Each structure stands twice: as C-alpha cells, then as structure tokens.
C-alpha cells in the first residue's frame with residue numbers, strides 16, 4: 001500500500017501512459033466486472049488503454065502481446081488464460097524493454113524477471129475457504145458422509161489449479177468428505193449446467209454437495225439440479241467462489257449455500273502500478289487483494305453493499 005502513495009507524486013502533465021491489456025474473455029460475471037473496472041480506472045486516470053479480448057484462447061493473447069510490442073506501448077498487462085507457455089512471448093517483451101504486469105491470474109515461467117508485478121487473489125486460499133465452510137457444516141452432522149462433485153474452471157488456469165488444490169488440502173484426511181466426480185465447466189454457466197446434467201445422470205441422488213470453482217458454473221448447475229427435480233441448497237449443497245451479484249441472488253432464494261469472495265475490481269491497482277513502473281519506481285512483485293466469505297445467512301444484509 002505504501003508504494004501506491006507515490007502515484008500521487010507523478011506529474012499530471014506527463015505524456016499519457018499507454019497500456020496494452022489482453023483480457024481472458026467474457027466468460028463470467030466476474031470477468032465482466034473486471035473488464036469494467038480496468039476500463040473505468042484507465043479512463044479516470046487519463047490512460048490510453050488498448051484493450052484486446054482473447055476469447056479464452058492463449059494463442060489470441062500471444063498475438064495481442066506481440067501487437068502491443070510492435071506498437072511500442074509503455075506497459076503490457078494481461079490476465080493469462082492458462083499458467084504455462086508464456087516464456088517466449090514474455091522474453092520478446094523483455095527484449096523490447098516493455099514491462100509486463102500480470103493481473104488476476106498467475107503464470108509459471110522459468111525466469112521471474114519476465115514480469116514486474118502480479119496483482120491478484122490467493123486462489124489456493126479461496127479453495128481452502130470453500131472447503132472450510134463444508135467442514136464446519138459437516139461437524140453439525142458428524143455421522144453423515146458427503147459425496148462431492150466438483151466443477152473445475154478452465155483447464156490449466158491458475159484459479160482452477162489452485163482452487164482445486166486448496167479445497168483438496170482441507171478435506172484430505174476427512175473420510176466423511178469425498179470428491180466422487182470432477183470435471184471442467186470452463187468457468188461458464190452453459191458448461192456448468194451441461195456437466196452437472198452429466199453428473200446427475202451418472203450419480204443421481206448420490207450427490208450431496210456441488211463445489212464449483214466459480215459462481216457462474218454454480219448458477220448453471222443450479223438450473224440442472226432443479227430440472228432434475230431436486231432442490232439446490234438443500235438436497236444438494238452448493239458451494240462456490242467469486243461473490244458476484246448472481247450468487248447473492250441465488251443465496252437469497254435459498255439455492256446457494258455459500259460464496260467465497262474473489263474481488264474483480266483490480267483496475268485502480270493496475271493503473272497505479274503501471275504508472276509507478278513507467279516512472280521507474282519500485283513496485284511489489286506480488287500484490288494481493290482482501291476478501292471475505294459470505295454464507296447464505298448474511299446474504300440479505302450484504303447484498304446492498306455489493307459492487308459487482
């Protein structure tokens with residue numbers, strides 16, 4: 001936070017900063033809020049933002065980054081759709097002396113100097129928080145076992161890998177909590193519904209809990225559960241991540257049990273970090289975001305405060 005105070009020291013009359021930003025896509029409510037936050041923060045700060053939507057494809061992001069290099073933008077920022085496969089293009093950016101800021105999702109690279117900063121949530125912790133809610137719930141019904149189906153996010157993405165790992169870590173060693181099926185729903189409502197339909201077909205009433213890596217997949221799955229004649233939130237507990245408005249609405253209807261917050265409003269931090277980098281000031285290598293957990297019981301009270 002201390003580093004951000006310096007942003008005010010950057011003269012307003014300096015040549016406007018150009019940021020090239022490659023977004024993952026428009027796959028979820030979270031993503032829509034994230035895009036809006038970045039666009040409005042750039043506008044407010046008088047930043048020239050070149051925005052490219054990758055439609056969830058790494059090859060489109062690589063192309064966008066190469067085009068930002070060719071245009072000689074001041075700073076490249078992107079939310080990497082998957083974790084691996086970035087070394088080559090990031091080396092090209094480094095050779096062109098254009099600093100790279102990661103937002104939202106992390107990368108696995110051999111050389112950490114290929115990016116200056118990563119601004120985003122701790123996805124492993126989010127997975128742990130989701131599982132901790134379930135562990136607490138199970139304690140109230142200690143003799144019962146819970147069969148869990150898991151809807152994973154985009155294959156190879158940091159939030160899917162980390163949310164899976166964090167959840168697994170907390171339920172490990174608890175024989176009452178068992179993941180019986182796990183498949184990707186690509187972070188979308190449509191896929192979440194489709195995969196949940198398949199889970200219900202093969203497992204039927206064996207399913208006690210749905211753990212979805214994001215709210216959109218949970219909302220799609222809730223539809224599938226209802227169409228199968230079961231009550232989401234009761235016959236099948238539903239646990240998900242993000243904390244978008246749609247999740248709060250589902251909680252108010254008793255169809256979702258808990259959402260773990262993942263804050264998409266990263267725009268102001270991104271713009272400030274880019275300004276500091278451009279001014280040659282030091283920035284933290286890792287910038288995290290403060291987040292909460294919202295069980296259904298607090299949904300009515302919290303709903304009016306939600307910004308996304």
Ligand code: GYE
Nearest residue numbers: 027028030104159187214
């Ligand atoms: O949880 C999901 C989105 O990367 C944290 O991507 C983000 C995730 C978010 O599609 O809804």
